[in-house]
Amino acid sequence: MNTSSTLTQRNILTVSQLNRATSRLLDEHFLSVLVEGEISNLAQPSSGHLYFSLKDAGAQVRCAMFKTRQSRLGFKPENGKQVVVKAQVSLYEPRGDFQLIVEHIEEAGDGALRRAFDVLKLKLLEEGLFAAENKQNLPALPKTIGVITSPSGAALRDILTVLRRRFSAVEVIIYPVAVQGDNAKYEIAKAIALANEHKQCDVLILGRGGGSLEDLWAFNEEIVARAIFASTIPIISAVGHETDVTIADFVADLRAATPSAAAEHAAPDQQEWLSRFVQLEARLQQQLQLKLSQKRQSLAWLSKRLEQQHPGQKLAKNAQRLDELELRLNQTMQTKLRHDKSHIEAKIAHLWQYNPAITINNYKQKQEYLSKRLITVIRHKLEGLNQQLLNASQTLHAVSPLATLNRGYALVIQQPSGQIIQSAQQLKSGDIVETRLAKGRFTSQVKTIIGDKVQD
Template sequence: MTMITPSASIQRNVITVTQLNRATSQLLAEHFLSVLVEGEISNLSTPASGHMYFSLKDANAQVRCAMFRTQQRGLAFKPENGKQVIVKAQVSLYEPRGDYQLIVEHIEEAGDGALRRAFDALKQKLLEQGLFEPAHKQALPVLPKAIGVITSPSGAAIRDILTVLKRRFATIPVIIYPVSVQGDNAKHEIAKAIEIANRHKQCDVIILGRGGGSLEDLWAFNEELVARAIYASQIPIISGIGHETDFTIADFVADLRAATPSAAAEHASPDLQQWLSRFSYLETRLQQQLQRKLNHKQQTLDWLTKRLQQQHPGQKLAGNARRMDELEARLNQAMHTKLRHMAGMIEAKTAKLWQHNPAVTINSLKQRQDYLTNRLVLATGHKLRQLKQRLLNSSQTLHAVSPLATLSRGYAMTINPASGEIIRSTEQLKPGDIVQTRLAQGRFTSQVKVIDPD
């Protein structure tokens, strides 16, 4: 049987102090990633490095704490010995000395425990109801027509916001909705301001902000009424509440959470210089593109000009001119030849026409016409005289039998003026008839009184 001495057993399990401290440090880091510890500050030390070292103690124990300078920017109060605080820290081990300590990330005055529990409960409730969902977040306008600001009109936050907005893009109108940011009535004023901004639709982005403070100071932004008003807003809302380390329920519901009111103004407003730089960049690009286009068109023009010179129409015009001269000469020659031919034909036709000249026949016919004209005149005169004599004889005969001649011998002629009928018998009359009697010279009208048939 082998005997194991104590010295041999210790030799097999021995580790160095460094290894022990490192293992302990890893164990603490794994099991205490982030803790909230309440206690009283003591032994506070702030060396030139800016870091802060102190002990956190209660009635029965204490622990060393270190808070680096970069973590102190969001402190809402000045840590002092004897103050009761709550720290958010990582548990750590300073390996060279084996000192157990807390690396503090955030520190706040104690007394907010109930508020913190209410905060966590509401946060969990709204998280489960989907008020924090990224899908519900609205995009911010690239170039807002107006910016709404919901904050206290007398606080530092409004001055910081207006300063930033003026610096970044002074021409964008700013509409201020003044509210209380602290106190019992603050939540109602904030919710009402959000509702009014949405109803009036004068702005297309809203900054909801206030300066830093304790959890109790910021509590209006942790109210469910305010959270639901932000969620219902159709206008994008940027929250800029407190300092970088301050978180409120409004931050989780808002479309964008900014670390400070000034940062919220940065997010809400475009940078005028950036816009001007972009305009300048776009102008340069446009000029370059236009220049490239002009260069391309110039190259095309040069190429076309070269082709045009290679196929210059002047050469074709010169050839056509020579061709036209040749054709003109041929045309003139053909015209002269045709004219000579036609002149010969005219001469031949003229000679043949003279052979059949009608002048002799015309003279003979003219003499015959004159002879016949004389005969016609004589015959016409003789015929007229005969007709005149016959007319005279007929007139004498007509006058002899004319009733006018009878009337001139003392007779009269009676007619019915109504019918124009000549009265030849008393049978055509009756007493009272009107008759007209014509004499050789004139006529008269009379009325029949008595009719004698004999």
């Protein structure tokens, strides 16, 4: 077999052709990709282009970003920083190196936040939270404006400065909240709910100064968006700079480019209102003058008509009719008074028949009689009870042992049992006995027992 002849018959590519075909294939298949990884081997030669590797735990790929693409970078690329790149897949033909031609770079955190932003934005859009028909109109002349922001931020100073300049008479209530950090979303939602509960404000300004997407993230939280949507008080969103856009901007009744612009929208221009007042005053004066002129003409016409109808004669006729009616009225009143007086007198006479004074007097006499009788019965009853008590006392005294003792007898009690001795048989030699007399007592010890007599 002739090896040279076999190779000639095949389609043999040069290295350049192979690299060019591979590059074309990559360009056609991968129009644009998003790749996340860590920057390494970063280099920026004098041309201004950026060259680096993008790596993860298992692989790496070379990347190139030309100088013209770097103007929109919001941060400085550094080795070790986690990023997301938007790039075209390419092959560097002179060396046959697989690489990415980078169009845009953003920090990986921002990329994740941006994706979360897009997901929530689509969700709330489908629920109608951004719909124009749900937006509330701002009051033309608010009495009180509420400001929900950081008490130490420049945004608050800007808002207050504009409000003082535009309409210094408007009252301002500040709801201090954190505008970034983990608790910021809860504080903002709570402040919106509190303002609606108190119902002191005619419009609310929700805002803060500029910052990164992460700094502004509290205003992209769902809890804040739903609090804004639920508010019955119109809300102006003024978050960040003019180029910053948050979920709060879409839900709010009005989005302002800056906190200062929000204050411009919320407060009326006092000079403009003064001019309107001057114009209204002039129009009012014109209308008053016109009205007075019309009334003067009407009065002149009525006066002329009154003169033509000879009012003196009509007054004389009416005076006579008035006298007649006055006489009839007096007669009717006198008749009515006499009738009413007779009726009242009859009612009084009838009422005296039922006068309770007589009945009361009878009951009073009966009560006095019963009281005297009750006292007599109680006195007799007490005398009878006293006599019964005296008799019982005398009987008790007659049977009392004390009376026996008074006649010279004694009462002997064995100690310590307290038993009364009635017979010498109850005692034995050495017993202790107590002898109780009519007056006093004494203790003795039994020495000899003789029959029913005891010798001490």
